[in-house]
Amino acid sequence: MGPLDTHAHLADLPDPDGAVARARDSGLSGVIAVSATVATCGGTLRLMGKHGGFVHAALGVHPTEFFDQDLGAALDLIREHGGECIAVGEIGLDYWHKLVRRDPTTKERQRGFYVEQLRLARELDLPVSIHSRGAWGDCLALASWHGPGKGVFHWYSGPLDILDGVLDAGYHVSCTPALGASSELRAAMLRSPLERILVETDSPVWIKGEGRASEPADVLLTLRLLAELKGLPLGDVEAATSRSAARLFKI
Numbered sequence: 001m002g003p004l005d006t007h008a009h010l011a012d013l014p015d016p017d018g019a020v021a022r023a024r025d026s027g028l029s030g031v032i033a034v035s036a037t038v039a040t041c042g043g044t045l046r047l048m049g050k051h052g053g054f055v056h057a058a059l060g061v062h063p064t065e066f067f068d069q070d071l072g073a074a075l076d077l078i079r080e081h082g083g084e085c086i087a088v089g090e091i092g093l094d095y096w097h098k099l100v101r102r103d104p105t106t107k108e109r110q111r112g113f114y115v116e117q118l119r120l121a122r123e124l125d126l127p128v129s130i131h132s133r134g135a136w137g138d139c140l141a142l143a144s145w146h147g148p149g150k151g152v153f154h155w156y157s158g159p160l161d162i163l164d165g166v167l168d169a170g171y172h173v174s175c176t177p178a179l180g181a182s183s184e185l186r187a188a189m190l191r192s193p194l195e196r197i198l199v200e201t202d203s204p205v206w207i208k209g210e211g212r213a214s215e216p217a218d219v220l221l222t223l224r225l226l227a228e229l230k231g232l233p234l235g236d237v238e239a240a241t242s243r244s245a246a247r248l249f250k251i
């Protein structure tokens with residue numbers, strides 16, 4: 001099987017169908033489309049319907065998007081489509097977000113969204129895709145208490161002692177094309193065993209080195225950077241990360 005982009009905000013891309021076509025042409029075997037709001041959950045489901053077998057859906061409310069979201073509606077939607085999804089995400093905590101910094105009491109509501117989605121993932125027996133910026137320890141602690149016990153700490157760039165806890169708890173970590181620019185991400189990927197690493201793009205996040213927005217085909221760049229960092233043959237890194245993704249998400 002070809003490489004899989006395990007985390008792309010496909011519904012947020014300007015031309016998702018074109019990006020899917022280019023991903024197929026580049027030899028990818030699939031894309032996991034994550035969601036951030038109730039509205040993008042709808043977009044994700046539509047894209048999965050259109051590109052069945054290639055686009056896989058993860059539904060959830062993102063920790064920087066929860067401010068105006070209806071948690072009950074999000075949970076109903078995830079439960080309704082739980083059987084068609086391969087994960088709950090993108091969920092998590094972000095203590096560095098400007099609105100959370102401005103008003104720390106919003107952390108409580110952010111944690112409420114995270115915990116309820118973790119519990120639903122456990123109930124549905126689905127892995128979670130976790131955003132943990134600035135809140136790595138709390139993300140791990142709450143996932144351990146309430147989560148399904150499987151998933152990925154996406155784009156992990158936090159402290160290495162918490163990374164050890166993430167790996168000990170059985171989670172995967174993932175990296176993006178930011179491997180070319182972020183020393184924190186590089187340090188985390190150097191410390192993690194290859195069989196626990198997944199590759200992704202977090203499209204349409206900007207690729208600093210290239211001065212453009214990313215799309216799923218750029219997971220090939222992530223793979224090249226990871227192989228270089230690990231000093232391993234590209235083929236081995238591609239095979240190992242694809243195998244791990246297929247096993248975790250049951251693709």
Ligand SMILES: [Zn+2]
Nearest residue numbers: 007009090202
């Ligand atoms: Zn994301």
